[in-house]
Amino acid sequence: MTLSFYEYMGRCLYDPEHGYYASGAVTFGKGEHFWTYPQRLRPLFGWMVAEAARALFTRLVESGKVPNDAPLTLLELGAGNGDLAHDALQYIVEHEQSAPWAPLRGRVRYVVGELSAALRVRQCEKLQPFIASGRAEVRALDARELSWDGPFYGVLVANELIDAFPCELLQVAAVDRVERTCVRAVRGGAELDGDELWAALKEGVGDDEIRLSETTEPLSAWPGGVPDSLVEYLRTLAPLIHDLDACGLLPVELCWAPDLPNFVHHVAKLLTGDGSVGAALFIDYGGTSRHVLDPRSSAPHLRVYGPDGARAHTRTVLRDPGAYDLTWDVDFTELARLALAAGLRVPFFGHQSALEAAPIDLWSRASQRLLILGRSREGVENNFQATLEAHELVQRFRQAAGFRLMALSHPNLSFPEQRFGLADLYCEAGLSTLKLGVGHEELVAALESAGIDPELAEHLKPCGDPVADACDRRLYGKRQALLEVLAGWLVEPGAL
Ligand SMILES: C[S@@+](CC[C@H](N)C(=O)[O-])C[C@H]1O[C@@H](n2cnc3c(N)ncnc32)[C@H](O)[C@@H]1O
Missing domain, CATH: 3.40.50.12710 (Rossmann fold)
Known part of the structure; x- marks a missing residue:
């Protein structure tokens, strides 16, 4: 018996009595939990x-x-x-x-x-x-x-x-090898479901008595079948996953919010x-x-x-x-x-x-x-x-x-x-991403030849979102030149 990560996270944050946000445990501000x-x-x-x-x-x-x-x-x-x-x-x-x-x-x-x-x-x-x-x-x-x-x-x-x-936490090893992370809760040798786990937490039973651990399950074990929206999402990601694979960067973790x-x-x-x-x-x-x-x-x-x-x-x-x-x-x-x-x-x-x-x-x-x-x-x-x-x-x-x-x-x-400030920089361009495998030296040389400070290459890591970053104030005046330099290396969102 396991809880999906989605259920676990949803209860952690929004359980009416014990959820981080719902209970008001959250604190905002400098030196607090977070500072937006x-x-x-x-x-x-x-x-x-x-x-x-x-x-x-x-x-x-x-x-x-x-x-x-x-x-x-x-x-x-x-x-x-x-x-x-x-x-x-x-x-x-x-x-x-x-x-x-x-x-x-x-x-x-x-x-x-x-x-x-x-x-x-x-x-x-x-x-x-x-x-x-x-x-x-x-x-x-x-x-x-x-x-x-x-x-x-x-x-x-x-x-x-x-x-x-709340999100599902997926482990992506290849386009056709995706697993989801689940949470197993055990108390005194017995496995707990979500209701039992939160009932125990509300009673004040501590970490020492309840053992939580992660486990992974293949998508084929998804109760009721993999949701269509996830199938569609993974389909759009397939070219990127292949790209990561070619660069030896798999496996990776991926968060997917079923409610999005x-x-x-x-x-x-x-x-x-x-x-x-x-x-x-x-x-x-x-x-x-x-x-x-x-x-x-x-x-x-x-x-x-x-x-x-x-x-x-x-x-x-x-x-x-x-x-x-x-x-x-x-x-x-x-x-x-x-x-x-x-x-x-x-x-x-x-x-x-x-x-x-x-x-x-x-x-x-x-x-x-x-x-x-x-x-x-x-x-x-x-x-x-x-x-x-x-x-x-x-x-x-x-x-x-x-x-x-x-x-x-x-x-x-x-x-x-x-x-x-973006009359000439449209969403399509902003959503483009740089192809993997573009070398740092190539980027520096191209920026230099376009008269752009090659230090920008540091900022434009091949794994980043260079065109979206071009809206950053430092790069703003250079964005047109930047787009031209990057044009040949961009993966259009339509290709995703
Ligand atoms: C990370 S905090 C951000 C708070 C605030 N917007 C800020 O930037 O300081 C997330 C906020 O969204 C609220 N929240 C989370 N899920 C929500 C939902 N489904 N509907 C409405 N509010 C939600 C939380 O209770 C919290 O107030």
């Missing part, structure tokens, strides 16, 4: 999201598809401790009287959709004044079963939501169904299929965060269920593929730093002052140190490898590509 960019860059991350939403709301209003005076919704799914919601909404309320916001004045409301009851309490506390004035609402909502009453006119935003969906197809289906319905019109911004760690398959990109792709600064691979995944966050790198190629199949457009894929656009400039004196103030609030007393840390945060936000933004939209919504 909406918190690190407070309040500026919220401001950037508010400005991105303004650009999209303006297009919505101009589209003529939104009835006059209908409310415009900024829907955030999986809002953590509510910092992003608070900062974005405060910015909106404070700027409503300014000219750029005039067409939207008084029309924007913020809705948080959150699965964790404990986090909803924290979010309500943080948003209390906005809730009291009718500008914000916190709803009990499972994003994977997202539903909306009536037409939706708005923007959906989610930072680090998808990486928290259903989630995308609901997002498509939200943005396009029933006269709705909207766009979605997903910010998360991960990359293209190449990135999440290649063990050299940012392995481990399944990670653990928790009380003791844990950041480890599957071997600690079984420690103290419910006390740690389990999370994985999102495959944005798969997200795009599902979105396109559901009738959505994918107008943007690139680095998260594309969120930073006028009028927000993280290097400006005003922004730096806010970030330095944030460091002081965290207890950094030395002003020089606080200034250094503020600089470092901005650099990290702009350059951290593997932090991505993907936009999805109604097919007829004219997306403000210019706002995202």
